[in-house]
Amino acid sequence: MAKANQPTLQAVLKSLPWKQCREVSYDRTRGHGRKETRSVRALTITDLELD
Template identity: 60%
Template sequence: MEGGAYLLVVKGNQPELHRRLRSLPWKDVTARRYDRETGHGRKETRATRALTVTDLGLDFPHAVQAARILHYRTDPKPARSAARPSQASLQRLGQLARSQ
């Protein structure tokens, strides 16, 4: 990533932007990455997809790329309680999201 790149994590607390991001054509994305890890008795899988959003009418100023990261975790123990040069690679997006 070059220059003033910024990662904005969008969750349900931003309902309108979250809705617009969910409506992007994620099924058509061919750039996908799957990361699998095992640790602390858990198996985790992160599925990362990314697409360029400049021509998709997202209406979010200066947004160039959107990523969707789905996280799956299998815990065998019961729960205790309730690609342009200026764009990040799929691996980097996954690393950035994990660091949040």
């Protein structure tokens, strides 16, 4: 996830077809007294224009 101080990166990430992507890695751990869940998704981008 991109932070709010990187609006161009946020816009590009938001425009990607995430619903067509399947999860490639899913991890649940416990750290610092809380449960953490991470998922990693991968997309193949063949044509991407950045302004």
